[in-house]
Amino acid sequence: MFALPLAETAELRPLSPWHAGEFLTHLDRAREHIAPWVGASFVATDLDSAxxxxxxxxxxxxxxxxxxxxxxxDGTLVGGVMFVSFDTVSGVAEAGCWLEPAAEGRGLVTRAATRIVDWAIRERGIHRVEWHARVGNVRSVAVARRLGMRHEGTLRGVAPGPAGRIDVEVWAVLAGEWPATTG
Structure with missing residues (x-):
């Protein structure tokens, strides 16, 4: 298995089904904090759903x-990054993240997201990487900004949420813009 360093005691590793127990334990610590911002299907509540x-x-x-x-x-799962979608034919991917409160403020998500976006653009030929953030998720929007993404618009009432329809901001970076943000 590979591990990419993110900081002195932090690393990025693949998250696989065999991590379900560890993932559930992490979600139990993070659940209240991330529930307003991620889809209900992501916030597993038992080992089977994890x-x-x-x-x-x-x-x-x-x-x-x-x-x-x-x-x-320090060997404890505290969050992660993902490609919610990844389409090499169209050249478009959507990246996302989550993090438990104890790990915030260290730049871990920005460094991890930089790694996967860089890989998608440089190695896989992805032309456009999107970042979707529910309106009001200032931490997620801050990551999009640090990645050099531009706010392209807000999708109003795009999905059902616990308190009614939700609005989602769409941010994106194009391959031709990426080297300026990483180099």
Whole structure:
């Protein structure tokens, strides 16, 4: 298995179905904090649903349609990044993230997202990487900005949410813009 360093005691690693127990333990710590910002299907509530979430991303990886990586600090899973979608034919991918409160403020998500976006653009030929953030998710928007993404608009009432329809900001970076943000 590979591990990419993100900081002195933090690393980025693939998050696989066999991590379901660790993933569930992490989600139990993060659940209240991330629930307003991620889809209900992501916030697993038992071992079977945790396995299903990770299996769904393993299938995406196997089909070259997405992927998920965990962020570990001192050997503990604290969050991660993913490609919600990944389409090499159209050249468009959507990246995302989540993080438990104890790990915030260290730049871990920005460094992890930089790694996967850079790989998608430089190695896989993705032309456009999108970042979708529910309106009000200032931390997610801050990551999009640090990645050099531009706000392209807000999709109003795009999906059902616990308190009614939700609005989602769409941010993106194009391959030709990416070297300026990473080099």
């Amino acid at each position: 396995h299903r979430v990770l299996h769904r991303y393993a299938e995406k990886w196997a089909n070259d349609a997405g992927g998920i990586w965990g962020i570990w600090v």
